[in-house]
Structure formats: C-alpha cells, structure tokens
C-alpha cells in the first residue's frame with residue numbers, strides 16, 4: 001500500500017482502525033545490529049509534502065492486534081486511516097498469505113503490493 005500525499009504540506013499518519021481487529025498499530029521494521037526488529041511508531045508516520053510512503057512487510061506496516069475473526073487470503077476488509085491533516089480515510093485492503101513474519105498476535109497489513117480502492121480527500125491511498 002502506498003500513501004501518496006498530493007498536497008503541499010506534510011501530513012502524519014497517526015492511527016488506523018478496523019472492524020476486523022481490536023486495534024491497529026503503525027509499525028516500523030528495521031535491521032538493528034544485524035537483527036530485524038519491529039517497533040511501534042508512537043508519534044506517527046510522517047508523509048512528506050508531495051511525497052509518498054510505502055507500507056510493506058520489511059519496512060513500515062500496519063499491525064492488526066487481536067483479530068476478531070480469521071482473515072483468509074483473497075478476502076478484503078475495510079480499514080480507516082487517520083491522518084493529522086487529511087482526517088479519516090477509508091480504504092479496502094486485500095488479505096495476502098503470509099510467511100514467517102507472522103506472529104501470533106494477529107496479522108499484518110501493508111504486505112506486498114496492496115491495491116486499495118477508495119481514498120477521498122487530499123490524501124490518496126493506493
């Protein structure tokens with residue numbers, strides 16, 4: 001999933017929610033001392049003015065905590081992204097089969113190349 005900011009001012013992804021899970025967290029994955037680590041971005045994910053940020057497994061992603069029901073590959077589910085300036089934007093994301101990066105707390109979104117429909121307002125989510 002790619003977040004495109006088509007406005008002239010920077011924005012911040014400050015949260016996300018979905019009926020599919022208890023809560024969603026914005027995570028960053030990076031290699032520290034040769035070890036892949038994941039951490040939650042407490043202050044949000046900045047989207048530069050006129051720029052874009054890609055959500056993918058090896059980088060920034062949304063983590064679904066406490067899935068309400070199992071998500072099967074091929075299904076889609078709705079997601080609401082909350083931006084500091086653009087406000088709430090609803091998208092529909094597909095579920096992909098996952099590999100070893102899955103942990104037992106839930107699933108990840110932003111895996112692979114999400115082609116999400118929807119997106120209104122100034123922030124375009126694809």
Ligand SMILES: [Cu+2]
Nearest residue numbers: 027038062063
């Ligand atoms: Cu994560």
